[in-house]
Amino acid sequence: MIKLSVIFLIFSLILTTALVKNSTKRIDDEIFTTKEHIRSLKQDFESMKLENNYLSSAEKLNEFQNLFFDEELVKKDIFQINMIKLTNNQVIIKQFKLIND
Amino acid sequence: MIRKNKRIILEDHQNQFLYKKKKSNLDISFNRIAFIFFIFFIFFFIYTIHLVHLGSRKAKVELNENNTKIINNNYRADIIDNNGEYLVKTVSSIDIGISTQKVIDKKKLIINLKYIFPNKNYNEIEKKLDDKNFFWFEKKISEENYEKIMKLGDKSIQPEQKIIRIYPQKNLFSHIIGQIDDDNNGISGLEKSLDEKLKNNQSPIKLTVDKDIQFLVRKELIRFNKIFDSKGSAAILMNVNNGKILSLVSLPDFDPNKREKISDVNFINRATKGVYEFGSVFKTFTLAAAFSENIIEPQTEFANLPKLLTCAGFPIREYDDKIPKNLTAEQILIRSGNVGSVKIGQKIGEEKFKLFLSRIGLLETINFDIQEVGKPIKFNWGKCPLATASFGHGITTTLLQLVKAYAIIVNGGYDVKPIIINTDKKFKKEKILKNDVSKKILPILRKIVTTKEGTASLANVKGYEIGGKTGTAQKSIAGSYSKKKINTFVSVFPTSKPKYVLAVMLDEPKTNKDYVYNYRDGSNIKYKGTPFNTAGWTAVEVTGQIVEKIGPILATKYSEVN
Numbered sequence: 001m002i003k004l005s006v007i008f009l010i011f012s013l014i015l016t017t018a019l020v021k022n023s024t025k026r027i028d029d030e031i032f033t034t035k036e037h038i039r040s041l042k043q044d045f046e047s048m049k050l051e052n053n054y055l056s057s058a059e060k061l062n063e064f065q066n067l068f069f070d071e072e073l074v075k076k077d078i079f080q081i082n083m084i085k086l087t088n089n090q091v092i093i094k095q096f097k098l099i100n101d
Numbered sequence: 102m103i104r105k106n107k108r109i110i111l112e113d114h115q116n117q118f119l120y121k122k123k124k125s126n127l128d129i130s131f132n133r134i135a136f137i138f139f140i141f142f143i144f145f146f147i148y149t150i151h152l153v154h155l156g157s158r159k160a161k162v163e164l165n166e167n168n169t170k171i172i173n174n175n176y177r178a179d180i181i182d183n184n185g186e187y188l189v190k191t192v193s194s195i196d197i198g199i200s201t202q203k204v205i206d207k208k209k210l211i212i213n214l215k216y217i218f219p220n221k222n223y224n225e226i227e228k229k230l231d232d233k234n235f236f237w238f239e240k241k242i243s244e245e246n247y248e249k250i251m252k253l254g255d256k257s258i259q260p261e262q263k264i265i266r267i268y269p270q271k272n273l274f275s276h277i278i279g280q281i282d283d284d285n286n287g288i289s290g291l292e293k294s295l296d297e298k299l300k301n302n303q304s305p306i307k308l309t310v311d312k313d314i315q316f317l318v319r320k321e322l323i324r325f326n327k328i329f330d331s332k333g334s335a336a337i338l339m340n341v342n343n344g345k346i347l348s349l350v351s352l353p354d355f356d357p358n359k360r361e362k363i364s365d366v367n368f369i370n371r372a373t374k375g376v377y378e379f380g381s382v383f384k385t386f387t388l389a390a391a392f393s394e395n396i397i398e399p400q401t402e403f404a405n406l407p408k409l410l411t412c413a414g415f416p417i418r419e420y421d422d423k424i425p426k427n428l429t430a431e432q433i434l435i436r437s438g439n440v441g442s443v444k445i446g447q448k449i450g451e452e453k454f455k456l457f458l459s460r461i462g463l464l465e466t467i468n469f470d471i472q473e474v475g476k477p478i479k480f481n482w483g484k485c486p487l488a489t490a491s492f493g494h495g496i497t498t499t500l501l502q503l504v505k506a507y508a509i510i511v512n513g514g515y516d517v518k519p520i521i522i523n524t525d526k527k528f529k530k531e532k533i534l535k536n537d538v539s540k541k542i543l544p545i546l547r548k549i550v551t552t553k554e555g556t557a558s559l560a561n562v563k564g565y566e567i568g569g570k571t572g573t574a575q576k577s578i579a580g581s582y583s584k585k586k587i588n589t590f591v592s593v594f595p596t597s598k599p600k601y602v603l604a605v606m607l608d609e610p611k612t613n614k615d616y617v618y619n620y621r622d623g624s625n626i627k628y629k630g631t632p633f634n635t636a637g638w639t640a641v642e643v644t645g646q647i648v649e650k651i652g653p654i655l656a657t658k659y660s661e662v663n
Contacts, residue, residue, distance in 0.1 A: 058312070078652050
């Protein structure tokens with residue numbers, strides 16, 4: 001009886017190990033695939049970001065302004081920039097400035 | 102009665118008795134197996150311990166010269182600005198070469214290549230196939246074409262992966278970033294000083310500079326280089342409290358994408374490498390040293406100041422004859438008095454003044470993130486040199502050191518290290534100046550901009566509380582002073598609680614008869630033409646224009662909103 005239970009125990013351990021290993025391999029594969037997807041998406045994102053950085057650079061924006069917007073885009077004076085603050089359901093508009101009040 | 106004879110024999114078996122455990126063949130074999138098992142167990146145990154030890158060991162990077170580090174030459178980390186925008190980006194590219202000896206069917210190969218690259222000159226390629234052992238067929242090919250060409254499965258086609266460094270901001274950060282050579286080694290700027298880090302760092306390196314601010318500063322410098330026909334110019338904008346540099350521009354600059362070899366000395370980094378006499382901007386240090394040593398107060402009077410002093414036969418005179426002979430210490434700085442500054446310098450004394458200048462980092466070579474830093478020319482102290490140094494004559498330093506020194510003077514007297522690589526390390530505050538130097542000097546710097554007697558009224562931009570000191574110095578060429586000038590204005594704003602120091606330097610500016618100045622005192626007065634090529638008419642105007650442009654960005658992006 002003891003022999004039988006030992007054999008059964010060993011057999012069940014081998015089976016469990018095989019199952020666990022199998023599922024681990026599957027998860028490993030999934031992780032690898034996901035990582036590869038992330039890597040390629042990251043590369044795409046970086047390329048897009050580079051393009052965005054280039055096209056939205058101040059030099060390019062100035063160029064686009066001259067080409068398409070004429071006088072529509074104008075420099076804002078610091079006194080024209082305000083800060084909206086919401087406190088206790090009240091909207092407070094404050095002026096942006098470097099100087100402390 | 103029958104008598105039976107009985108004989109009792111006593112035998113001593115004491116020596117013959119031996120206790121022996123009954124042994125069987127099975128027992129013997131069990132012991133042997135146990136022994137062998139024990140030996141195996143010992144080996145197993147030793148190796149387990151060894152494996153655990155190896156697994157738990159921390160990777161040590163040996164930096165010995167003998168132990169060369171493995172560096173991936175096909176990798177170089179990106180560099181981003183304070184807002185995460187690319188300043189430098191590494192893009193991998195593939196070059197396609199053809200090994201002619203491995204070509205099996207020349208005609209078939211050419212037909213296939215024509216299909217993928219129809220616009221190439223195939224007569225030349227045929228010649229190369231006949232004459233050369235190897236040649237580059239196409240450089241920097243697209244991924245699509247790479248896939249197509251590799252699908253041909255021709256062994257003669259040999260791809261080689263290379264990296265391309267792209268500088269999307271072109272000239273904007275050329276003096277900061279620098280360049281790399283064809284072997285992916287940094288040769289100047291951060292590309293050089295961070296060479297190893299860039300080859301190993303997996304994440305991008307973040308700088309403190311702001312792309313938009315840098316653009317605006319450079320744009321104004323270029324504009325005024327044309328207006329004042331200057332040889333070059335430089336500007337540094339730094340946070341006085343943590344030393345973070347938001348902008349560092351030096352003109353002329355270059356486009357690192359072109360990978361040109363620059364040998365013209367005019368392309369020197371004027372902000373960090375160029376060593377100059379800056380003139381009257383040093384008078385602030387003379388006054389600050391006197392405050393720090395508790396020698397004078399802003400209202401200390403200096404009576405009967407002569408118009409002319411002589412030292413070792415050389416005259417020291419005021420640049421403006423209208424300067425009164427009785428002045429307070431404050432007025433000496435506001436009116437930029439040479440003689441008054443000499444008198445203050447003499448009161449401080451050589452040792453104390455020298456120590457003060459050294460403490461604020463003006464005399465020694467500065468330790469900076471970029472290797473291209475200038476070394477101030479050794480100053481031979483003495484009675485006359487003390488007098489000339491008091492008003493910034495004969496003593497040299499770099500613009501970066503000037504910015505650092507002004508930051509220390511206005512930030513409450515705390516030491517500050519200019520940095521360009523963004524770090525999360527908290528800035529350690531170490532007070533190096535005594536006696537509320539900042540509190541005494543800031544109102545004076547503000548008056549230089551706001552009062553009529555001051556030399557920097559053109560920089561009085563509304564809303565920023567700019568204070569600062571001008572400096573016009575003659576350029577020393579081949580050991581003697583020339584008529585060419587270095588004009589500098591070091592501004593601090595807002596003076597009520599300083600956050601930024603902006604230094605603008607123009608190299609050899611000239612007057613412009615057509616430029617129109619708009620006075621910023623609310624009078625709406627316009628003045629046509631530059632009367633003198635002094636800092637008050639050049640560098641101050643440039644500073645005013647720069648602050649007006651970058652101010653909204655500083656206010657919205659870099660101010661703490663409660």
